[in-house]
Amino acid sequence: MKRTPWLAGLAAAVAATAITGCSANPGNDAAATPAAPKLAVVATTPEVADFLRNIGGDAVDVTQIIKPNVDPHDYEPTPADLQAISKAKLVVKNGVGLEEWLDRTIESAGFSGTVVDSSQGVTLREGGHEHEEGEEEHAEEAGEEEHDPHIWHDPRNAKIMVQNIEKALTTADPAQASTFAGNVSAYTAELDKLDADNEAAFKAVTNRKLVTNHDAFGYYIARYDLEFVGSVIPSMDTSAELSAKQLNDLIAKIKQTGTKAIFAESSLPPKTAEAIAQQAGVKVVAGEDALFGDSLGEPGSPEGTYLGAERHNTQVIVEALAG
Structure with a gap:
Protein backbone atom coordinates (compact mmCIF):
# COMPACT_ATOMS: atom_id res chain seq x y z
CA MET A 1 0.00 0.00 0.00
CA LYS A 2 1.10 3.57 -0.61
CA ARG A 3 0.01 5.28 2.57
CA THR A 4 2.71 5.15 5.24
CA PRO A 5 4.57 8.52 5.52
CA TRP A 6 1.47 10.59 6.22
CA LEU A 7 0.62 8.46 9.25
CA ALA A 8 3.70 9.71 11.07
CA GLY A 9 2.57 13.28 10.48
CA LEU A 10 -0.91 12.51 11.70
CA ALA A 11 0.44 10.85 14.83
CA ALA A 12 2.54 13.94 15.56
CA ALA A 13 -0.52 16.15 15.14
CA VAL A 14 -2.45 13.97 17.59
CA ALA A 15 0.37 14.15 20.14
CA ALA A 16 0.53 17.95 19.84
CA THR A 17 -3.21 18.22 20.36
CA ALA A 18 -3.03 15.98 23.44
CA ILE A 19 -0.26 18.10 24.98
CA THR A 20 -2.21 21.30 24.38
CA GLY A 21 -5.33 19.75 25.87
CA CYS A 22 -3.48 18.77 29.05
CA SER A 23 -2.59 22.38 29.81
CA ALA A 24 -6.20 23.56 29.86
CA ASN A 25 -7.74 24.67 33.15
CA PRO A 26 -10.52 22.19 33.98
CA GLY A 27 -12.34 24.77 36.10
CA ASN A 28 -14.05 24.27 39.44
CA ASP A 29 -16.97 21.86 38.91
CA ALA A 30 -16.57 20.00 42.18
CA ALA A 31 -20.05 20.98 43.34
CA ALA A 32 -21.73 19.45 40.30
CA THR A 33 -22.62 15.75 40.29
CA PRO A 34 -21.11 14.35 37.12
CA ALA A 35 -23.32 12.24 34.89
CA ALA A 36 -22.18 8.71 34.15
CA PRO A 37 -19.68 9.01 31.29
CA LYS A 38 -20.74 7.60 27.97
CA LEU A 39 -18.71 4.81 26.42
CA ALA A 40 -16.46 6.34 23.75
CA VAL A 41 -16.70 4.22 20.60
CA VAL A 42 -15.29 4.74 17.12
CA ALA A 43 -17.12 3.19 14.16
CA THR A 44 -15.39 2.91 10.81
CA THR A 45 -18.34 2.92 8.38
CA PRO A 46 -21.79 4.54 8.28
CA GLU A 47 -23.46 1.13 8.57
CA VAL A 48 -21.47 0.11 11.64
CA ALA A 49 -22.03 3.54 13.22
CA ASP A 50 -25.79 3.21 12.72
CA PHE A 51 -25.77 -0.25 14.29
CA LEU A 52 -23.84 1.13 17.26
CA ARG A 53 -26.26 4.01 17.79
CA ASN A 54 -29.22 1.64 17.72
CA ILE A 55 -27.69 -0.86 20.13
CA GLY A 56 -25.79 1.54 22.38
CA GLY A 57 -28.43 4.25 22.57
CA ASP A 58 -27.70 7.02 25.07
CA ALA A 59 -25.01 4.96 26.78
CA VAL A 60 -22.49 5.38 23.95
CA ASP A 61 -20.77 8.31 22.27
CA VAL A 62 -20.17 7.22 18.66
CA THR A 63 -17.57 8.83 16.41
CA GLN A 64 -18.10 7.82 12.78
CA ILE A 65 -14.90 7.84 10.70
CA ILE A 66 -16.22 7.51 7.14
CA LYS A 67 -18.89 10.03 6.27
CA PRO A 68 -21.83 9.43 3.87
CA ASN A 69 -20.95 9.01 0.19
CA VAL A 70 -17.24 8.57 0.90
CA ASP A 71 -15.58 5.50 -0.62
CA PRO A 72 -14.47 3.20 2.24
CA HIS A 73 -12.14 1.13 0.05
CA ASP A 74 -9.49 3.82 -0.37
CA TYR A 75 -10.02 6.05 2.65
CA GLU A 76 -7.19 8.16 4.09
CA PRO A 77 -7.63 8.99 7.79
CA THR A 78 -7.38 12.55 9.12
CA PRO A 79 -5.77 13.92 12.32
CA ALA A 80 -9.28 14.10 13.82
CA ASP A 81 -9.73 10.39 13.13
CA LEU A 82 -6.53 9.54 15.00
CA GLN A 83 -7.52 11.80 17.86
CA ALA A 84 -10.90 10.07 18.20
CA ILE A 85 -9.33 6.61 18.01
CA SER A 86 -6.72 7.47 20.64
CA LYS A 87 -9.49 8.41 23.12
CA ALA A 88 -11.89 5.55 22.37
CA LYS A 89 -12.46 2.46 24.45
CA LEU A 90 -13.73 0.47 21.46
CA VAL A 91 -13.11 0.65 17.73
CA VAL A 92 -15.75 -1.26 15.79
CA LYS A 93 -15.06 -2.19 12.18
CA ASN A 94 -16.97 -3.91 9.38
CA GLY A 95 -14.10 -6.32 8.79
CA VAL A 96 -13.52 -8.70 5.84
CA GLY A 97 -10.72 -6.43 4.62
CA LEU A 98 -12.93 -3.42 3.91
CA GLU A 99 -10.83 -1.11 6.10
CA GLU A 100 -7.34 -1.83 4.80
CA TRP A 101 -6.16 1.47 6.29
CA LEU A 102 -7.31 0.74 9.85
CA ASP A 103 -4.49 -1.32 11.37
CA ARG A 104 -1.84 1.29 10.51
CA THR A 105 -4.09 4.07 11.75
CA ILE A 106 -4.73 2.36 15.10
CA GLU A 107 -1.01 1.84 15.59
CA SER A 108 -0.25 5.49 14.80
CA ALA A 109 -3.01 6.66 17.17
CA GLY A 110 -1.54 4.69 20.08
CA PHE A 111 -4.89 3.04 20.65
CA SER A 112 -4.97 0.77 23.72
CA GLY A 113 -8.61 -0.33 23.71
CA THR A 114 -10.42 -3.17 21.97
CA VAL A 115 -10.96 -3.60 18.24
CA VAL A 116 -14.29 -5.27 17.47
CA ASP A 117 -14.72 -7.10 14.17
CA SER A 118 -18.47 -7.05 13.57
CA SER A 119 -18.19 -9.65 10.78
CA GLN A 120 -17.26 -12.51 13.14
CA GLY A 121 -19.56 -15.47 12.50
CA VAL A 122 -20.82 -14.26 9.12
CA THR A 123 -20.64 -16.80 6.30
CA LEU A 124 -18.52 -15.02 3.69
CA ARG A 125 -18.76 -15.07 -0.07
CA GLU A 126 -15.45 -16.02 -1.66
CA GLY A 127 -14.36 -13.44 -4.18
CA GLY A 128 -16.69 -11.39 -6.33
CA HIS A 129 -18.82 -12.19 -9.34
CA GLU A 130 -16.04 -11.09 -11.65
CA HIS A 131 -12.43 -9.99 -11.34
CA GLU A 132 -9.91 -7.85 -13.09
CA GLU A 133 -7.64 -9.86 -15.32
CA GLY A 134 -5.01 -11.44 -13.10
CA GLU A 135 -6.67 -10.34 -9.86
CA GLU A 136 -7.41 -13.85 -8.60
CA GLU A 137 -3.93 -15.05 -9.51
CA HIS A 138 -2.37 -12.13 -7.64
CA ALA A 139 -4.36 -12.93 -4.52
CA GLU A 140 -3.37 -16.58 -4.68
CA GLU A 141 0.31 -15.72 -5.11
CA ALA A 142 0.10 -13.47 -2.03
CA GLY A 143 -1.48 -16.31 -0.07
CA GLU A 144 -4.67 -14.34 0.42
CA GLU A 145 -8.23 -15.52 0.06
CA GLU A 146 -10.42 -12.70 -1.14
CA HIS A 147 -13.86 -12.36 0.37
CA ASP A 148 -16.69 -9.96 -0.35
CA PRO A 149 -16.79 -7.37 2.47
CA HIS A 150 -20.28 -6.00 1.70
CA ILE A 151 -21.87 -8.33 4.23
CA TRP A 152 -24.52 -5.91 5.54
CA HIS A 153 -26.61 -6.16 2.34
CA ASP A 154 -28.10 -9.39 3.70
CA PRO A 155 -30.18 -8.47 6.78
CA ARG A 156 -29.39 -11.87 8.28
CA ASN A 157 -25.74 -10.84 8.34
CA ALA A 158 -26.69 -7.50 9.87
CA LYS A 159 -28.29 -9.45 12.72
CA ILE A 160 -24.96 -11.18 13.40
CA MET A 161 -23.14 -7.84 13.24
CA VAL A 162 -25.40 -6.19 15.84
CA GLN A 163 -25.12 -9.23 18.12
CA ASN A 164 -21.33 -8.92 17.97
CA ILE A 165 -21.65 -5.23 18.78
CA GLU A 166 -23.94 -5.93 21.73
CA LYS A 167 -21.46 -8.44 23.19
CA ALA A 168 -18.60 -5.94 22.87
CA LEU A 169 -20.59 -3.10 24.45
CA THR A 170 -21.70 -5.33 27.32
CA THR A 171 -18.12 -6.41 28.00
CA ALA A 172 -16.96 -2.79 27.97
CA ASP A 173 -19.85 -1.48 30.10
CA PRO A 174 -21.53 -4.31 32.06
CA ALA A 175 -23.75 -1.86 33.97
CA GLN A 176 -25.65 -1.19 30.75
CA ALA A 177 -26.07 -4.86 29.79
CA SER A 178 -29.87 -4.87 30.11
CA THR A 179 -30.15 -1.72 27.99
CA PHE A 180 -27.98 -3.18 25.24
CA ALA A 181 -29.90 -6.48 25.33
CA GLY A 182 -33.25 -4.73 25.02
CA ASN A 183 -32.01 -2.57 22.16
CA VAL A 184 -30.58 -5.48 20.19
CA SER A 185 -33.82 -7.43 20.62
CA ALA A 186 -35.90 -4.55 19.29
CA TYR A 187 -33.52 -3.84 16.41
CA THR A 188 -33.30 -7.51 15.44
CA ALA A 189 -37.08 -7.52 15.01
CA GLU A 190 -36.72 -4.57 12.62
CA LEU A 191 -34.06 -6.43 10.64
CA ASP A 192 -36.36 -9.46 10.39
CA LYS A 193 -39.13 -7.21 9.07
CA LEU A 194 -36.77 -5.63 6.53
CA ASP A 195 -35.80 -9.09 5.28
CA ALA A 196 -39.43 -10.23 5.01
Whole structure:
Protein backbone atom coordinates (compact mmCIF):
# COMPACT_ATOMS: atom_id res chain seq x y z
CA MET A 1 0.00 0.00 0.00
CA LYS A 2 1.10 3.57 -0.61
CA ARG A 3 0.01 5.28 2.57
CA THR A 4 2.71 5.15 5.24
CA PRO A 5 4.57 8.52 5.52
CA TRP A 6 1.47 10.59 6.22
CA LEU A 7 0.62 8.46 9.25
CA ALA A 8 3.70 9.71 11.07
CA GLY A 9 2.57 13.28 10.48
CA LEU A 10 -0.91 12.51 11.70
CA ALA A 11 0.44 10.85 14.83
CA ALA A 12 2.54 13.94 15.56
CA ALA A 13 -0.52 16.15 15.14
CA VAL A 14 -2.45 13.97 17.59
CA ALA A 15 0.37 14.15 20.14
CA ALA A 16 0.53 17.95 19.84
CA THR A 17 -3.21 18.22 20.36
CA ALA A 18 -3.03 15.98 23.44
CA ILE A 19 -0.26 18.10 24.98
CA THR A 20 -2.21 21.30 24.38
CA GLY A 21 -5.33 19.75 25.87
CA CYS A 22 -3.48 18.77 29.05
CA SER A 23 -2.59 22.38 29.81
CA ALA A 24 -6.20 23.56 29.86
CA ASN A 25 -7.74 24.67 33.15
CA PRO A 26 -10.52 22.19 33.98
CA GLY A 27 -12.34 24.77 36.10
CA ASN A 28 -14.05 24.27 39.44
CA ASP A 29 -16.97 21.86 38.91
CA ALA A 30 -16.57 20.00 42.18
CA ALA A 31 -20.05 20.98 43.34
CA ALA A 32 -21.73 19.45 40.30
CA THR A 33 -22.62 15.75 40.29
CA PRO A 34 -21.11 14.35 37.12
CA ALA A 35 -23.32 12.24 34.89
CA ALA A 36 -22.18 8.71 34.15
CA PRO A 37 -19.68 9.01 31.29
CA LYS A 38 -20.74 7.60 27.97
CA LEU A 39 -18.71 4.81 26.42
CA ALA A 40 -16.46 6.34 23.75
CA VAL A 41 -16.70 4.22 20.60
CA VAL A 42 -15.29 4.74 17.12
CA ALA A 43 -17.12 3.19 14.16
CA THR A 44 -15.39 2.91 10.81
CA THR A 45 -18.34 2.92 8.38
CA PRO A 46 -21.79 4.54 8.28
CA GLU A 47 -23.46 1.13 8.57
CA VAL A 48 -21.47 0.11 11.64
CA ALA A 49 -22.03 3.54 13.22
CA ASP A 50 -25.79 3.21 12.72
CA PHE A 51 -25.77 -0.25 14.29
CA LEU A 52 -23.84 1.13 17.26
CA ARG A 53 -26.26 4.01 17.79
CA ASN A 54 -29.22 1.64 17.72
CA ILE A 55 -27.69 -0.86 20.13
CA GLY A 56 -25.79 1.54 22.38
CA GLY A 57 -28.43 4.25 22.57
CA ASP A 58 -27.70 7.02 25.07
CA ALA A 59 -25.01 4.96 26.78
CA VAL A 60 -22.49 5.38 23.95
CA ASP A 61 -20.77 8.31 22.27
CA VAL A 62 -20.17 7.22 18.66
CA THR A 63 -17.57 8.83 16.41
CA GLN A 64 -18.10 7.82 12.78
CA ILE A 65 -14.90 7.84 10.70
CA ILE A 66 -16.22 7.51 7.14
CA LYS A 67 -18.89 10.03 6.27
CA PRO A 68 -21.83 9.43 3.87
CA ASN A 69 -20.95 9.01 0.19
CA VAL A 70 -17.24 8.57 0.90
CA ASP A 71 -15.58 5.50 -0.62
CA PRO A 72 -14.47 3.20 2.24
CA HIS A 73 -12.14 1.13 0.05
CA ASP A 74 -9.49 3.82 -0.37
CA TYR A 75 -10.02 6.05 2.65
CA GLU A 76 -7.19 8.16 4.09
CA PRO A 77 -7.63 8.99 7.79
CA THR A 78 -7.38 12.55 9.12
CA PRO A 79 -5.77 13.92 12.32
CA ALA A 80 -9.28 14.10 13.82
CA ASP A 81 -9.73 10.39 13.13
CA LEU A 82 -6.53 9.54 15.00
CA GLN A 83 -7.52 11.80 17.86
CA ALA A 84 -10.90 10.07 18.20
CA ILE A 85 -9.33 6.61 18.01
CA SER A 86 -6.72 7.47 20.64
CA LYS A 87 -9.49 8.41 23.12
CA ALA A 88 -11.89 5.55 22.37
CA LYS A 89 -12.46 2.46 24.45
CA LEU A 90 -13.73 0.47 21.46
CA VAL A 91 -13.11 0.65 17.73
CA VAL A 92 -15.75 -1.26 15.79
CA LYS A 93 -15.06 -2.19 12.18
CA ASN A 94 -16.97 -3.91 9.38
CA GLY A 95 -14.10 -6.32 8.79
CA VAL A 96 -13.52 -8.70 5.84
CA GLY A 97 -10.72 -6.43 4.62
CA LEU A 98 -12.93 -3.42 3.91
CA GLU A 99 -10.83 -1.11 6.10
CA GLU A 100 -7.34 -1.83 4.80
CA TRP A 101 -6.16 1.47 6.29
CA LEU A 102 -7.31 0.74 9.85
CA ASP A 103 -4.49 -1.32 11.37
CA ARG A 104 -1.84 1.29 10.51
CA THR A 105 -4.09 4.07 11.75
CA ILE A 106 -4.73 2.36 15.10
CA GLU A 107 -1.01 1.84 15.59
CA SER A 108 -0.25 5.49 14.80
CA ALA A 109 -3.01 6.66 17.17
CA GLY A 110 -1.54 4.69 20.08
CA PHE A 111 -4.89 3.04 20.65
CA SER A 112 -4.97 0.77 23.72
CA GLY A 113 -8.61 -0.33 23.71
CA THR A 114 -10.42 -3.17 21.97
CA VAL A 115 -10.96 -3.60 18.24
CA VAL A 116 -14.29 -5.27 17.47
CA ASP A 117 -14.72 -7.10 14.17
CA SER A 118 -18.47 -7.05 13.57
CA SER A 119 -18.19 -9.65 10.78
CA GLN A 120 -17.26 -12.51 13.14
CA GLY A 121 -19.56 -15.47 12.50
CA VAL A 122 -20.82 -14.26 9.12
CA THR A 123 -20.64 -16.80 6.30
CA LEU A 124 -18.52 -15.02 3.69
CA ARG A 125 -18.76 -15.07 -0.07
CA GLU A 126 -15.45 -16.02 -1.66
CA GLY A 127 -14.36 -13.44 -4.18
CA GLY A 128 -16.69 -11.39 -6.33
CA HIS A 129 -18.82 -12.19 -9.34
CA GLU A 130 -16.04 -11.09 -11.65
CA HIS A 131 -12.43 -9.99 -11.34
CA GLU A 132 -9.91 -7.85 -13.09
CA GLU A 133 -7.64 -9.86 -15.32
CA GLY A 134 -5.01 -11.44 -13.10
CA GLU A 135 -6.67 -10.34 -9.86
CA GLU A 136 -7.41 -13.85 -8.60
CA GLU A 137 -3.93 -15.05 -9.51
CA HIS A 138 -2.37 -12.13 -7.64
CA ALA A 139 -4.36 -12.93 -4.52
CA GLU A 140 -3.37 -16.58 -4.68
CA GLU A 141 0.31 -15.72 -5.11
CA ALA A 142 0.10 -13.47 -2.03
CA GLY A 143 -1.48 -16.31 -0.07
CA GLU A 144 -4.67 -14.34 0.42
CA GLU A 145 -8.23 -15.52 0.06
CA GLU A 146 -10.42 -12.70 -1.14
CA HIS A 147 -13.86 -12.36 0.37
CA ASP A 148 -16.69 -9.96 -0.35
CA PRO A 149 -16.79 -7.37 2.47
CA HIS A 150 -20.28 -6.00 1.70
CA ILE A 151 -21.87 -8.33 4.23
CA TRP A 152 -24.52 -5.91 5.54
CA HIS A 153 -26.61 -6.16 2.34
CA ASP A 154 -28.10 -9.39 3.70
CA PRO A 155 -30.18 -8.47 6.78
CA ARG A 156 -29.39 -11.87 8.28
CA ASN A 157 -25.74 -10.84 8.34
CA ALA A 158 -26.69 -7.50 9.87
CA LYS A 159 -28.29 -9.45 12.72
CA ILE A 160 -24.96 -11.18 13.40
CA MET A 161 -23.14 -7.84 13.24
CA VAL A 162 -25.40 -6.19 15.84
CA GLN A 163 -25.12 -9.23 18.12
CA ASN A 164 -21.33 -8.92 17.97
CA ILE A 165 -21.65 -5.23 18.78
CA GLU A 166 -23.94 -5.93 21.73
CA LYS A 167 -21.46 -8.44 23.19
CA ALA A 168 -18.60 -5.94 22.87
CA LEU A 169 -20.59 -3.10 24.45
CA THR A 170 -21.70 -5.33 27.32
CA THR A 171 -18.12 -6.41 28.00
CA ALA A 172 -16.96 -2.79 27.97
CA ASP A 173 -19.85 -1.48 30.10
CA PRO A 174 -21.53 -4.31 32.06
CA ALA A 175 -23.75 -1.86 33.97
CA GLN A 176 -25.65 -1.19 30.75
CA ALA A 177 -26.07 -4.86 29.79
CA SER A 178 -29.87 -4.87 30.11
CA THR A 179 -30.15 -1.72 27.99
CA PHE A 180 -27.98 -3.18 25.24
CA ALA A 181 -29.90 -6.48 25.33
CA GLY A 182 -33.25 -4.73 25.02
CA ASN A 183 -32.01 -2.57 22.16
CA VAL A 184 -30.58 -5.48 20.19
CA SER A 185 -33.82 -7.43 20.62
CA ALA A 186 -35.90 -4.55 19.29
CA TYR A 187 -33.52 -3.84 16.41
CA THR A 188 -33.30 -7.51 15.44
CA ALA A 189 -37.08 -7.52 15.01
CA GLU A 190 -36.72 -4.57 12.62
CA LEU A 191 -34.06 -6.43 10.64
CA ASP A 192 -36.36 -9.46 10.39
CA LYS A 193 -39.13 -7.21 9.07
CA LEU A 194 -36.77 -5.63 6.53
CA ASP A 195 -35.80 -9.09 5.28
CA ALA A 196 -39.43 -10.23 5.01
CA ASP A 197 -40.47 -7.03 3.25
CA ASN A 198 -37.63 -7.39 0.74
CA GLU A 199 -38.62 -10.97 -0.03
CA ALA A 200 -42.24 -9.96 -0.53
CA ALA A 201 -41.27 -7.07 -2.82
CA PHE A 202 -39.38 -9.35 -5.21
CA LYS A 203 -42.10 -12.02 -5.49
CA ALA A 204 -43.77 -10.34 -8.45
CA VAL A 205 -40.50 -9.48 -10.25
CA THR A 206 -39.72 -11.80 -13.16
CA ASN A 207 -36.79 -9.94 -14.75
CA ARG A 208 -34.20 -10.18 -11.96
CA LYS A 209 -31.08 -9.18 -13.93
CA LEU A 210 -28.87 -6.64 -12.22
CA VAL A 211 -26.01 -4.44 -13.44
CA THR A 212 -24.44 -2.22 -10.76
CA ASN A 213 -21.65 0.34 -10.55
CA HIS A 214 -19.32 -2.07 -8.74
CA ASP A 215 -19.64 -5.58 -7.39
CA ALA A 216 -21.10 -4.60 -4.01
CA PHE A 217 -24.41 -6.44 -3.93
CA GLY A 218 -23.38 -10.09 -3.93
CA TYR A 219 -25.00 -10.91 -0.57
CA TYR A 220 -28.16 -9.05 -1.56
CA ILE A 221 -28.31 -10.82 -4.92
CA ALA A 222 -27.86 -14.23 -3.31
CA ARG A 223 -30.43 -13.53 -0.59
CA TYR A 224 -33.20 -12.42 -2.94
CA ASP A 225 -32.43 -14.71 -5.88
CA LEU A 226 -31.41 -12.05 -8.39
CA GLU A 227 -29.14 -12.57 -11.39
CA PHE A 228 -25.88 -10.64 -11.58
CA VAL A 229 -25.11 -9.61 -15.16
CA GLY A 230 -22.06 -7.46 -14.50
CA SER A 231 -20.71 -4.26 -12.99
CA VAL A 232 -19.29 -1.06 -14.43
CA ILE A 233 -16.27 -1.44 -12.15
CA PRO A 234 -15.28 -5.12 -12.41
CA SER A 235 -14.29 -5.53 -8.78
CA MET A 236 -15.56 -5.59 -5.19
CA ASP A 237 -13.54 -2.46 -4.49
CA THR A 238 -13.67 0.72 -6.56
CA SER A 239 -10.11 0.99 -7.89
CA ALA A 240 -10.47 -1.22 -10.98
CA GLU A 241 -11.46 -0.07 -14.45
CA LEU A 242 -13.05 -1.87 -17.37
CA SER A 243 -10.72 -2.78 -20.20
CA ALA A 244 -11.96 -2.15 -23.73
CA LYS A 245 -12.78 -5.86 -24.08
CA GLN A 246 -14.61 -5.96 -20.76
CA LEU A 247 -16.57 -2.86 -21.75
CA ASN A 248 -17.68 -4.38 -25.03
CA ASP A 249 -18.46 -7.71 -23.36
CA LEU A 250 -20.61 -6.02 -20.74
CA ILE A 251 -22.56 -4.06 -23.36
CA ALA A 252 -23.13 -7.23 -25.37
CA LYS A 253 -24.22 -9.16 -22.28
CA ILE A 254 -26.70 -6.45 -21.30
CA LYS A 255 -28.25 -6.64 -24.76
CA GLN A 256 -28.27 -10.44 -24.88
CA THR A 257 -29.83 -10.95 -21.46
CA GLY A 258 -32.57 -8.36 -21.75
CA THR A 259 -31.27 -6.41 -18.79
CA LYS A 260 -33.42 -3.32 -18.23
CA ALA A 261 -31.19 -0.93 -16.32
CA ILE A 262 -27.79 -0.09 -14.90
CA PHE A 263 -27.85 1.04 -11.28
CA ALA A 264 -25.47 3.81 -10.26
CA GLU A 265 -24.33 4.16 -6.65
CA SER A 266 -24.43 7.16 -4.35
CA SER A 267 -20.69 7.17 -3.58
CA LEU A 268 -19.50 6.73 -7.18
CA PRO A 269 -19.74 9.04 -10.21
CA PRO A 270 -22.33 7.81 -12.75
CA LYS A 271 -20.57 8.92 -15.95
CA THR A 272 -19.26 5.51 -17.04
CA ALA A 273 -22.55 3.84 -16.16
CA GLU A 274 -24.38 6.44 -18.25
CA ALA A 275 -22.07 5.88 -21.21
CA ILE A 276 -22.50 2.10 -21.07
CA ALA A 277 -26.26 2.43 -20.69
CA GLN A 278 -26.43 4.66 -23.75
CA GLN A 279 -24.46 2.17 -25.86
CA ALA A 280 -26.50 -0.76 -24.56
CA GLY A 281 -29.81 1.01 -25.08
CA VAL A 282 -30.97 0.76 -21.46
CA LYS A 283 -31.72 3.30 -18.76
CA VAL A 284 -29.36 4.24 -15.95
CA VAL A 285 -30.81 4.64 -12.47
CA ALA A 286 -28.89 7.50 -10.83
CA GLY A 287 -29.30 10.75 -8.96
CA GLU A 288 -31.76 10.52 -6.07
CA ASP A 289 -32.47 6.92 -7.07
CA ALA A 290 -28.82 5.81 -6.95
CA LEU A 291 -28.27 2.75 -4.80
CA PHE A 292 -26.45 2.83 -1.50
CA GLY A 293 -23.72 0.28 -2.15
CA ASP A 294 -20.93 1.33 0.22
CA SER A 295 -22.62 4.13 2.11
CA LEU A 296 -25.80 5.46 3.68
CA GLY A 297 -27.67 8.68 2.95
CA GLU A 298 -27.13 12.01 4.66
CA PRO A 299 -27.85 12.14 8.41
CA GLY A 300 -31.46 13.03 9.09
CA SER A 301 -32.70 11.73 5.73
CA PRO A 302 -34.80 8.55 5.47
CA GLU A 303 -31.81 6.88 3.78
CA GLY A 304 -29.45 8.05 6.51
CA THR A 305 -30.03 4.83 8.45
CA TYR A 306 -29.23 1.26 7.49
CA LEU A 307 -32.91 0.30 7.43
CA GLY A 308 -33.84 3.32 5.33
CA ALA A 309 -31.02 2.83 2.83
CA GLU A 310 -31.86 -0.85 2.34
CA ARG A 311 -35.56 -0.07 1.88
CA HIS A 312 -34.57 2.55 -0.69
CA ASN A 313 -32.39 0.04 -2.57
CA THR A 314 -35.17 -2.54 -2.73
CA GLN A 315 -37.80 -0.04 -3.82
CA VAL A 316 -35.57 1.37 -6.59
CA ILE A 317 -34.50 -2.05 -7.88
CA VAL A 318 -38.02 -3.50 -7.85
CA GLU A 319 -39.54 -0.49 -9.62
CA ALA A 320 -36.81 -0.41 -12.28
CA LEU A 321 -36.91 -4.15 -13.00
CA ALA A 322 -40.71 -4.33 -12.94
CA GLY A 323 -41.04 -1.25 -15.15
